[in-house]
Amino acid sequence: xxxxxxxxxxxGVIAIIITIMVLELRVPQGVTFSALEPVIPVFLxxxxxxxxxxxxxxxxxxMLHTCEKVTGPILWANLHLLFWLSLIPFTTGWxxxxxxxxxxxxxxxxxxxxxxCAYRILQQLIIASQGRDSLLKKAxxxxxxxxxxPVLYAAAILVAFWSHWVSQGIYVLVxxxxxxxxxRIERVLATKKT
Amino acid sequence: xxxxxxxxxxxGVIAIIITIMVLELRVPQGVTFSALEPVIPVFLxxxxxxxxxxxxxxxxxxMLHTCEKVTGPILWANLHLLFWLSLIPFTTGWxxxxxxxxxxxxxxxxxxxxxxCAYRILQQLIIASQGRDSLLKKAxxxxxxxxxxPVLYAAAILVAFWSHWVSQGIYVLVxxxxxxxxxRIERVLATKKT
Amino acid sequence: xxxxxxxxxxxGVIAIIITIMVLELRVPQGVTFSALEPVIPVFLxxxxxxxxxxxxxxxxxxMLHTCEKVTGPILWANLHLLFWLSLIPFTTGWxxxxxxxxxxxxxxxxxxxxxxCAYRILQQLIIASQGRDSLLKKAxxxxxxxxxxPVLYAAAILVAFWSHWVSQGIYVLVxxxxxxxxxRIERVLATKKT
Amino acid sequence: xxxxxxxxxxxGVIAIIITIMVLELRVPQGVTFSALEPVIPVFLxxxxxxxxxxxxxxxxxxMLHTCEKVTGPILWANLHLLFWLSLIPFTTGWxxxxxxxxxxxxxxxxxxxxxxCAYRILQQLIIASQGRDSLLKKAxxxxxxxxxxPVLYAAAILVAFWSHWVSQGIYVLVxxxxxxxxxRIERVLATKKT
Numbered sequence: 027x028x029x030x031x032x033x034x035x036x037x038g039v040i041a042i043i044i045t046i047m048v049l050e051l052r053v054p055q056g057v058t059f060s061a062l063e064p065v066i067p068v069f070l071x072x073x074x075x076x077x078x079x080x081x082x083x084x085x086x087x088x089m090l091h092t093c094e095k096v097t098g099p100i101l102w103a104n105l106h107l108l109f110w111l112s113l114i115p116f117t118t119g120w121x122x123x124x125x126x127x128x129x130x131x132x133x134x135x136x137x138x139x140x141x142x143c144a145y146r147i148l149q150q151l152i153i154a155s156q157g158r159d160s161l162l163k164k165a166x167x168x169x170x171x172x173x174x175x176p177v178l179y180a181a182a183i184l185v186a187f188w189s190h191w192v193s194q195g196i197y198v199l200v201x202x203x204x205x206x207x208x209x210r211i212e213r214v215l216a217t218k219k220t
Numbered sequence: 221x222x223x224x225x226x227x228x229x230x231x232g233v234i235a236i237i238i239t240i241m242v243l244e245l246r247v248p249q250g251v252t253f254s255a256l257e258p259v260i261p262v263f264l265x266x267x268x269x270x271x272x273x274x275x276x277x278x279x280x281x282x283m284l285h286t287c288e289k290v291t292g293p294i295l296w297a298n299l300h301l302l303f304w305l306s307l308i309p310f311t312t313g314w315x316x317x318x319x320x321x322x323x324x325x326x327x328x329x330x331x332x333x334x335x336x337c338a339y340r341i342l343q344q345l346i347i348a349s350q351g352r353d354s355l356l357k358k359a360x361x362x363x364x365x366x367x368x369x370p371v372l373y374a375a376a377i378l379v380a381f382w383s384h385w386v387s388q389g390i391y392v393l394v395x396x397x398x399x400x401x402x403x404r405i406e407r408v409l410a411t412k413k414t
Numbered sequence: 415x416x417x418x419x420x421x422x423x424x425x426g427v428i429a430i431i432i433t434i435m436v437l438e439l440r441v442p443q444g445v446t447f448s449a450l451e452p453v454i455p456v457f458l459x460x461x462x463x464x465x466x467x468x469x470x471x472x473x474x475x476x477m478l479h480t481c482e483k484v485t486g487p488i489l490w491a492n493l494h495l496l497f498w499l500s501l502i503p504f505t506t507g508w509x510x511x512x513x514x515x516x517x518x519x520x521x522x523x524x525x526x527x528x529x530x531c532a533y534r535i536l537q538q539l540i541i542a543s544q545g546r547d548s549l550l551k552k553a554x555x556x557x558x559x560x561x562x563x564p565v566l567y568a569a570a571i572l573v574a575f576w577s578h579w580v581s582q583g584i585y586v587l588v589x590x591x592x593x594x595x596x597x598r599i600e601r602v603l604a605t606k607k608t
Numbered sequence: 609x610x611x612x613x614x615x616x617x618x619x620g621v622i623a624i625i626i627t628i629m630v631l632e633l634r635v636p637q638g639v640t641f642s643a644l645e646p647v648i649p650v651f652l653x654x655x656x657x658x659x660x661x662x663x664x665x666x667x668x669x670x671m672l673h674t675c676e677k678v679t680g681p682i683l684w685a686n687l688h689l690l691f692w693l694s695l696i697p698f699t700t701g702w703x704x705x706x707x708x709x710x711x712x713x714x715x716x717x718x719x720x721x722x723x724x725c726a727y728r729i730l731q732q733l734i735i736a737s738q739g740r741d742s743l744l745k746k747a748x749x750x751x752x753x754x755x756x757x758p759v760l761y762a763a764a765i766l767v768a769f770w771s772h773w774v775s776q777g778i779y780v781l782v783x784x785x786x787x788x789x790x791x792r793i794e795r796v797l798a799t800k801k802t
Contacts, residue, residue: 031227031281033613038235038426041620045628046239048694050247053632053701057709076694080687087613087683101281102399105274112242112270119247127251205684225421225475232429232620240433244441295475296593299468306436306464313441321445419615419669426623434627438635489669490787493662500630500658507635515639 029096032104036086039108043115044079047072050119071122074197075114078138081204082111082145092162093152100155103148110141131190135183135197142176175200223290226298230280233302237309238273241266244313265316268391269308272332275398276305276339286356287346294349297342304335325384329377329391336370369394417484420492424474427496431503432467435460438507459510462585463502466526469592470499470533480550481540488543491536498529519578523571526585530564563588611678614686618668621690625697626661629654632701653704656779657696660720663786664693664727674744675734682737685730692723713772717765720779724758757782 051068054061086107093100117137121130149172153160166172182196245262248255280301287294311331315324343366347354360366376390439456442449474495481488505525509518537560541548554560570584633650636643668689675682699719703712731754735742748754764778 031231034228034616035231035235035277037613037617038232038620039239041617042236042239042624043242044690045621045624045694046243048625048697049243049628049631051695051698053698053705057706057711059711059715061711062715073691076687076691080684083617084683084687101278102274105270105278108238109267109270112239113245115242116245116247123247124251129251129253129255133253133256225425228422229425229429229471232426233433236430236433237436240437243437295472296468299464299472302432303461303464306433307439309436310439310441317441318445323445323447323449327447327450419619422616423619423623423665426620427627430624430627431630434631437631489666490662493658493666496626497655497658500627501633503630504633504635511635512639517639517641517643521641521644 029090029093032096032101033087033090036090036104036108037083040079040083040086040111043112044076044083047075047079047115047118050115050122067125068119068122071118071126074201075118077201077205079111079114081201082107082141085145085204088165089149089152089162092165093155095155097151097155100148100151103144103151107141107144107148110137110144113137114141126190126194128186128190131193132183132186135179135186135193138197138200139176139179139183142172142179146172146176171204175204223284223287226290226295227281227284230284230298230302231277234273234277234280234305237306238270238277241269241273241309241312244309244316261319262313262316265312265320268395269312271395271399273305273308275395276301276335279339279398282359283343283346283356286359287349289349291345291349294342294345297338297345301335301338301342304331304338307331308335320384320388322380322384325387326377326380329373329380329387332391332394333370333373333377336366336373340366340370365398369398417478417481420484420489421475421478424478424492424496425471428467428471428474428499431500432464432471435463435467435503435506438503438510455513456507456510459506459514462589463506465589465593467499467502469589470495470529473533473592476553477537477540477550480553481543483543485539485543488536488539491532491539495529495532495536498525498532501525502529514578514582516574516578519581520571520574523567523574523581523585527564527567527571530560530567534560534564559592563592611672611675614678614683615669615672618672618686618690619665622661622665622668622693625694626658626665629657629661629697629700632697632704649707650701650704653700653708656783657700659783659787661693661696663783664689664723667727667786670747671731671734671744674747675737677737679733679737682730682733685726685733689723689726689730692719692726695719696723708772708776710768710772713775714765714768717761717768717775717779721758721761721765724754724761728754728758753786757786 051065051072054065114137117130117134121127121134124130149162149166153163156162178196178200182193185196186193245259245266248259308331311324311328315321315328318324343356343360347357350356372390372394376387379390380387439453439460442453502525505518505522509515509522512518537550537554541551544550566584566588570581573584574581633647633654636647696719699712699716703709703716706712731744731748735745738744760778760782764775767778768775
């Protein structure tokens with residue numbers, strides 16, 4: 027079974043998630059620039075989540091690039107990942123409308139943590155389906171980013187009860203070190219061709 | 221006529237249905253974890269419907285895989301299926317916001333029943349278009365899941381007037397036995413290649 | 415330039431239009447079946463518009479099938495068609511929530527009329543781009559459906575001021591005679607191959 | 609890495625942005641034609657933004673047509689462009705609901721300006737990735753439209769504080785001269801083939 031339809035469906039869902047988040051940016055009542063003020067935290071949380079979804083789309087793109095055979099478990103692991111990503115608009119809206127308060131910040135981290143776990147499950151299933159000489163396994167190498175992120179999300183959830191600004195700092199930090207594009211897979215693929 | 225555009229359109233519609241359901245998860249007013257309480261039943265109904273739509277996408281994917289020629293009636297039977305699926309966000313929202321009460325639980329079953337019938341019509345049309353040696357017919361075999369599901373949905377609709385929790389149990393049960401991926405088609409395709 | 419991206423974009427837009435219409439079906443307040451009563455006219459207008467959008471997608475699919483070269487004017491004529499189709503959720507919602515009253519019924523017809531004109535413009539541009547032996551021109555033949563529909567829409571708009579139920583009857587009638595799939599193009603394509 | 613998935617994802621996001629804008633066109637309360645009156649400015653701002661998004665989709669389509677290799681930076685520059693485009697429904701809604709007042713008109717220009725800058729960054733990255741004989745560089749030539757537009761947007765933002773109608777005139781003007789399809793790339797591609 028080909029992977030084209032899996033990619034197309036995932037792209038569709040991620041594209042819709044990324045776009046309906048903007049519906050949380052409600053048109054303000056007033057007509058002056060000051061009317062935009064309450065929208066600012068919602069906008070900032072939108073920027074953060076847009077970056078996260080962009081990262082997921084980007085990495086998902088690279089990961090599936092190495093995958094040749096789509097099995098039943100891979101299909102379901104992919105839907106499981108999309109499920110957690112689909113909750114991001116909800117947690118983003120709650121966090122933005124409440125100025126990054128404790129409970130919404132913690133819940134935001136919970137959804138990020140679950141999505142990261144779902145991503146790892148999908149990654150492991152693809153590696154397993156590729157057998158001993160897994161291209162993806164070589165490509166991700168030590169995968170320190172993939173291993174560190176869930177730990178940082180878990181830390182951010184706990185820290186939120188002490189200072190929700192530190193949690194936000196952690197979320198931004200994790201996003202930043204993922205924004206550096208994942209050259210590993212490109213490199214391994216390039217090596218393979220030569 | 222190719223089937224690519226049919227697949228792409230169906231993927232698009234299912235991806236949007238699955239994602240706009242999350243808009244029913246309204247951002248809660250409060251800022252504490254207890255503010256999430258009224259969202260919980262809506263969330264649970266979302267999980268159930270996400271699973272059902274995932275199942276439909278998955279099976280639709282497998283079924284179209286065997287289909288080579290898309291005729292006019294197949295196009296319309298596919299739109300008919302998408303019509304019933306498109307009502308799932310509505311019934312999910314009504315059911316979740318009313319804590320799985322009798323009338324919403326029954327209506328939820330009605331839409332599932334109609335979608336199941338629409339799926340069977342589409343399946344029969346594809347089999348008919350494939351002629352005597354239909355690959356799909358061989359692949360689905362006795363199709364006990366496909367035959368049992370509508371019966372169970374009908375039972376759940378009736379049972380809802382007596383106990384809506386038993387109805388919910390039936391919906392979860394049917395989803396669970398579909399979640400086991402449909403290996404039949406994969407197996408028949410594999411056999412064919414050898 | 416290929417037509418794949420044009421098809422994919424059109425599919426995406428039509429898939430979203432068809433699906434966001436369902437958002438007009440607001441979750442009712444009550445918990446009994448009688449709470450569904452005010453939703454019924456909205457549901458009926460949804461069924462009608464779903465059928466119309468399905469017809470447009472279907473015919474668009476067939477029409478582009480004959481098109482080999484996508485020019486700038488074709489791109490814009492296609493966007494023009496999508497523009498009018500994108501207004502259907504608005505007119506559907508207005509019509510359904512006001513029980514098919516005069517003004518909404520007339521406006522519904524105006525949007526259908528404009529979409530039909532946009533479709534014809536697109537069709538003429540594709541025929542013109544194909545030169546003298548246009549496959550599409552042969553395929554549509556006398557195109558009586560395409561010529562009659564705008565006339566009937568215009569009649570329905572005028573008639574709405576006298577009896578809006580007659581207008582609705584005309585809309586249903588036009589939808590019904592389009593629902594018969596357009597075999598002309600399939601037939602001409604089949605002839606060409608032999 | 610292929611560009612197909614980049615195109616598909618961009619198409620998906622632009623298709624959704626263009627369509628959810630229509631959700632700002634709220635179904636009016638009244639049942640007469642006069643109830644449509646408050647919707648008119650929202651409709652006009654929708655027409656303008658639909659044209660802009662159509663232009664972006666069209667030009668994006670042509671630009672990627674020349675691109676053969678998708679690098680990490682190109683992926684991110686593309687997401688950056690989609691980010692600014694995704695804010696258009698918000699600024700469109702604010703502008704339409706406030707009858708093109710000063711602050712919303714200026715903000716509308718800011719988002720158009722940022723999107724234009726993002727587009728140029730993406731264009732430069734594609735040119736850079738193509739090396740010395742860049743096909744895209746040849747195709748865009750002097751690129752006077754691309755250079756003039758940001759200047760006009762900046763002017764419109766400033767002018768809005770003096771007369772917001774002049775700003776609107778500038779936005780319409782810029783849209784109009786982009787609506788003339790970009791034949792340059794088609795021409796260069798045609799030359800290349802011969």
